[in-house]
Amino acid sequence: MKIIFDPIKNQSNKQKHGVYLADAKYLDWDRMVAASDSLGNYSEDxxxxxxxxxxxxxxxxxxxxxxxxxxxxxxxxxxxxxxxATKAEVEKYAKT
Known part of the structure; x- marks a missing residue:
């Protein structure tokens, strides 16, 4: 598994959310619940x-x-x- 990210976005994410994109390597990817992001009109999945x-x-x-x-x-x-995650997201995740 390889984690990549935009280095400029890495810094702005830290300022905005208090965590670096690089820290994604410390997530428990095996326990992740993921879904397709259909909210935007993106050129990629x-x-x-x-x-x-x-x-x-x-x-x-x-x-x-x-x-x-x-x-x-x-x-x-x-x-x-x-x-x-927000409190609502944590509660929803706990139900999975």
Missing amino acids: RYIGITYGLAYLNNRIYVVVFTYSDGDDEEIYRIISLRK
């Missing part, structure tokens, strides 16, 4: 996922927006946004 952040991220629940593709040797996830 985007997904919205919710999952736990591991110890480095204080075991909180996070929402991540990403694209996915198969590379030659590994899966590639391009991170678009990462933020702490």
Whole structure:
């Protein structure tokens, strides 16, 4: 699994949401609940996922927006946004 992101967006995400896009590597991708992001008119398939952040991220629940593709040797996830989940999102995730 390879995590990629725009380095400029990485900094702006930290300012806006308090977490770097690079921190997506600390998400529990195996426990993620993800769905297609159909809210926007994007030129690519985007997904919205919710999952736990591991110890480095204080075991909180996070929402991540990403694209996915198969590379030659590994899966590639391009991170678009990462933020702490809202209370409503946490409650919804707990029911899954």
